[in-house]
Amino acid sequence: MNPPARRTGRPRSAEADRAILDATRAALVELGWSKVSMGDVAARAGVAKTTLYRRWANKNELVVDAVAAVFDEGLELPDLGCLQADIEAVVLSFARLLALPETRTALMAVVAESTRDPALRDRIRTAIVDRQKRLVLVGRERAQERGELPREQDPETAARTADLIFDMIAGAVVHRVLVSAEPVDTEWARGFTALLLHGLAAGLTLAPSGARPPRND
Amino acid sequence: MNPPARRTGRPRSAEADRAILDATRAALVELGWSKVSMGDVAARAGVAKTTLYRRWANKNELVVDAVAAVFDEGLELPDLGCLQADIEAVVLSFARLLALPETRTALMAVVAESTRDPALRDRIRTAIVDRQKRLVLVGRERAQERGELPREQDPETAARTADLIFDMIAGAVVHRVLVSAEPVDTEWARGFTALLLHGLAAGLTLAPSGARPPRND
Amino acid sequence: MNPPARRTGRPRSAEADRAILDATRAALVELGWSKVSMGDVAARAGVAKTTLYRRWANKNELVVDAVAAVFDEGLELPDLGCLQADIEAVVLSFARLLALPETRTALMAVVAESTRDPALRDRIRTAIVDRQKRLVLVGRERAQERGELPREQDPETAARTADLIFDMIAGAVVHRVLVSAEPVDTEWARGFTALLLHGLAAGLTLAPSGARPPRND
Amino acid sequence: MNPPARRTGRPRSAEADRAILDATRAALVELGWSKVSMGDVAARAGVAKTTLYRRWANKNELVVDAVAAVFDEGLELPDLGCLQADIEAVVLSFARLLALPETRTALMAVVAESTRDPALRDRIRTAIVDRQKRLVLVGRERAQERGELPREQDPETAARTADLIFDMIAGAVVHRVLVSAEPVDTEWARGFTALLLHGLAAGLTLAPSGARPPRND
DNA sequence: AATTAATCGAGACGGTACGTCTTGTCTTGGA
DNA sequence: TCCAAGACAAGACGTACCGTCTCGATTAATT
Structure with missing residues (x-):
């Protein structure tokens, strides 16, 4: 750099x-x-x-970097052979990180501070957000190789979709843990992943035809 | 008091x-x-x-009280006749709320503070989270009446699903706005809603062959 | 004030x-x-x-005031019944003050600093210089009452003379102690006072035969 | 370069x-x-x-060396034919030196520092004080040759007197300029010289009888 | 109307952390 | 071998804020 x-x-x-x-x-x-x-x-x-x-210019910047390192070490995307398992794993690994009081506190404090400090927001973006987005990119690539996901031709659309998925995964986990203040356990991770993969309407699509209920949790 | x-x-x-x-x-x-x-x-x-x-005993208490009122208004769920439109509307309405610096700063400040203060977290839960969760319940009820979603028999499962959906919607919007620091516009709301309704795998399901449902485990 | x-x-x-x-x-x-x-x-x-x-705005100002108090306490003008004894006493009392390392160091440090800081110089003037000038005024008044000194009619001339005497006494003592770095003892005080009272030319006037001194104005 | x-x-x-x-x-x-x-x-x-x-080992040493040279020039004792004129001239010449901010600051800085550092004090004594003391010796010699001052027989007494006069002249000027913070102009130099030559008591001693004494301020 | 007691504004208090500065030493790479 | 550049440990500086504590001056409800 x-x-x-x-x-x-x-x-x-x-x-x-x-x-x-x-x-x-x-x-x-x-x-x-x-x-x-x-x-x-x-x-x-x-x-x-x-x-x-x-x-570092001040305490905030220092803490951002300290937290970023935690994320770098704490988040991994093991190749479990299928997209659903990969997503569940990364969700649980993220939740595990947020269960630590210091990560939780530090991350939120820094994000809160950043709502008024553009420089800090940029630092968060480059030090944390952009780095972890790689998990989505790697996961998608693998899923596409396995044939689980189609290949998007337009690179811009592909990028937008990746951002969207990242916000959905990270956002849901953070909100569950910090705002709703409920634990993210295996059961929740499974329900979340199913919903993310098949959508709310999935149950409807299949239901009318037969008895099979939606696999929605 | x-x-x-x-x-x-x-x-x-x-x-x-x-x-x-x-x-x-x-x-x-x-x-x-x-x-x-x-x-x-x-x-x-x-x-x-x-x-x-x-x-007020200290700064935190004062700010929480000052902020509480803001979230009592601001969010509504207009009946637009179809689930997708309803979700898009509530997403945009939430995003509009978070676009105000006042709301944005206040929400994050309070949430950040709550990571250290269980009493504050409870207060947020009852004052903000639980009150807004009704939007999900109302929206689902309407969709079920319209036949867009199946009715879940088990009330516990139904409640869990509602929580999950709430965390996904609120979490994605908050993360997009505050962490990724990108705007939530109509286009994003549309993409998000489509993904939420049909799932990641949808592209695969519909695009290549045709009727093939996801064979996900 | x-x-x-x-x-x-x-x-x-x-x-x-x-x-x-x-x-x-x-x-x-x-x-x-x-x-x-x-x-x-x-x-x-x-x-x-x-x-x-x-x-106090800073360390200098504080030290000036602390030193000023030392001068207020340490300098007195006992009425010994004759001008010469009064002067000798005040000279020795001043010298005793400057013999203390803290007074010496602090006074000079503050004066040195004041060569570049008008505010500090003013503070020194009002807190130390002007207050000790009273010793000259009191001493002169007494001497005039005793008939040892004439009364000056013009108040401006009187003030100028007082300033001059103050600078001569304080200056000589300070210079002796701090610059020449020699002690001010009883002997020195006696010699100094004699010179101050009778002048350089005195020896000539009284001593030898009668060679007329210079007609100096 | x-x-x-x-x-x-x-x-x-x-x-x-x-x-x-x-x-x-x-x-x-x-x-x-x-x-x-x-x-x-x-x-x-x-x-x-x-x-x-x-x-240089530290700031003090550096500044002393930087300042030393300034005092080697600047002071001279022109032979004006009479003691009073000689003294007035050297007083004004010294005052002119101290009027320069450079000299003023430097001298006081070094003197202040020397109150804590005996080695520095010695250095000042040999480099500045002793060198300028010659002015007093030369001036006295001339005055004695002119018959304005008596010859002192005892060399020790002569040395002590020279030291005393030096401290009185230099001290009064320095104190006037740096502590009292008033200018040394011709008028002040004249008053000072008159007082130094004839003493405080002069007015009294000579006045009553009748012969016009010097108006010593 | 007088009394009473908690309120008000103002601002000083002990603490604690901040972010900056300077000192004198140490460590590079370049000439 | 010396230089410039600049990082280093140490520690004081002067500022800001916190939450507490006097003050004298209101201001209602109770006497």
């Missing part, structure tokens, strides 16, 4: 980077968002406050 | 209450949650900080 | 004022000017940093 | 030295002692901070 720039002077310590992000996550777990202070993070990381501010 | 007690002495000013809540909302819109300060709200309301703290 | 102003609100704590100035002087003695920090003073005084900054 | 030869690591020493000292003086004038920072000086001089620290 920024290979130019850095030319002269002492290079920044990669070790410090790591220590700071680790310390931030640890502090987040222990204290919760609002009680994490830059000074405390610096002390935990064995680093001067200056070193934090040289890398 | 509690009617008793008040006997002698000067009664609290109702006007002050109103001025404070108005000032809080105004400050929230202008500054965003984290930059709203009690001192600032007091100054806007032409009131002393003491007067705020005499009524 | 400012009887108006203060009308509403909680009045400032006189106790805090005292505690802060005491703490400042104590810190000055222990640590020396450059190592005194506002936070440290606040902690010693059992007071919040805010309380310091509500009264 | 520089024509001189570069073999293996011989510093551009001379040029860098000069640039640093110039930058230090400039910064001192512009910002005042306490706001001069090593980083700023380095930047002005187009030099790395390392280079400063390779030559």
Whole structure:
């Protein structure tokens, strides 16, 4: 992303980077968002406050990056051989992440803050949203190879659909966990995935013909 | 909160209450949650900080109360004669609500705060979530009467399904607007509704061969 | 000086004022000017940093006032019955003050700072210089009553003379102690006072035979 | 940048030295002692901070060196044929020096610093004080040759008197300019010189009898 | 009408974190 | 071998806000 720039002077310590992000996550777990202070993070990381501010403009930006790393590590898309299983797995893996108080608190705090801070919103977008969108892209590609999904010719339509699916999956999980405040368990994940795959109207399509009820949960 | 007690002495000013809540909302819109300060709200309301703290224990409580009213209006479910149109309408109506900086900021602020405060989470659930869930129930009832959706016999399953649909609709819209930070317009609402009604697999089902239903497990 | 102003609100704590100035002087003695920090003073005084900054704009101003109080307490003009004894006493009392490291350091630091900061210079003038000038005025009044000095009719000339004498006494002592870095002892005080009273030319006038001194105006 | 030869690591020493000292003086004038920072000086001089620290141990040492040169020029004692004129001339010449912000700031900065640093005080004594003391010696010698002043037999007493006079002249001027913050003009110089020559008591001693005494202010 | 007691505005209080600055040292790569 | 550039640990600076605490001045309902 920024290979130019850095030319002269002492290079920044990669070790410090790591220590700071680790310390931030640890502090987040222990204290919760609002009680994490830059000074405390610096002390935990064995680093001067200056070193934090040289890398991140403020607490929000630091926490976004710390949270982004959690998402990078916490979310995976195992190839389970069928689209439904893949989606269920990623839903559960996302839910597991949001079940941790520090992830939950930090993510929402940062999103809330971003409603008034465009720079922060951009950082969230690039550091978290865009990176996790890859899960949708990879999942779709696999499903298309398996013949479970058709290939979209128009790349723009394909991109729009991917965005839509991402918002639907992430949005439903976040809303269930944070707003409705109900757990996301295997049963919910299965119902959600079925609905996402076959739609609300599925039951109707099949029902009239015979006895089979919709597989809607 | 509690009617008793008040006997002698000067009664609290109702006007002050109103001025404070108005000032809080105004400050929230202008500054965003984290930059709203009690001192600032007091100054806007032409009131002393003491007067705020005499009524609300802290910033959170004040903001929640200030925000609560906003969500009581704003969402309606017009009967447009077909399920798809009804869903699209409610999606757009919700999006319109979230497009106001006031609502957007307030909602996220309160939700973020609630990740740390179970009492606040309950308050949100009863004051906002449960009240809006009726939209799903009403919409489903209408669709069933029109024959667009089958009637679910088991009431528990029916309730679970309603919750799921609510989380999917509200979650997708919120995520689109606040996290992905993209607008919810008619086109998006249409795409979302189609996906919700017919599912991801629909393209495959309808496009290539013809009658073949999803063979999904 | 400012009887108006203060009308509403909680009045400032006189106790805090005292505690802060005491703490400042104590810190000055222990640590020396450059190592005194506002936070440290606040902690010693059992007071919040805010309380310091509500009264003094910065460290310099605080130290000026702390030093001024030392001068107020440390300098007196005992009535010893004759002008020469009075002057010698005040010279020695001033020298005793400057012998303390904290007074010396603090005074010079503040004066040095004031060469670039007009506000600070004014504060020094009103808080220290003008207040100690009273010693000259009182001493002259006494000497005039005793008949040791003539009464000046023109008040402007009288004021100018007082300023001149003040600069000569204070300047000589400060220069001796701080620049020449030699002690001011009884012997020096006696020599200085004699010179101040009778002038350089005195030796000539009284001593040798009678070579007429210069007719210098 | 520089024509001189570069073999293996011989510093551009001379040029860098000069640039640093110039930058230090400039910064001192512009910002005042306490706001001069090593980083700023380095930047002005187009030099790395390392280079400063390779030559001077700290800020004090650097500033003292930067300032030292200023006092080597600037003070002279023209032979005007009479003691009073000589004194007035040197007073005005000293005042002229202190009127320059550069000199004023630098002198006080260094003196202030010296209150905490005995080594620095010695350095000031030899580099500035002792060198200027010669003015007193020369002036006295001339006055004695003219018969304006008696010759002191005891060399020790003579030395002590010279020190006293030096402290009185330099001290009064410095105090007037820096502490009282009033200008030293011809009028003040005349009044000061008269007082120094004839003493406070002069008015009284001579006046009653009748012969016109000097109007000493 | 006088008394009473909780209200009001204003603003100082102890704390705590912020984000900036400077100091003096260390670490690069380039000449 | 030295230089410029700039990162580093340490720690003070002055500001902002929180939630509490005086103040003197209203202001109703109860005497």
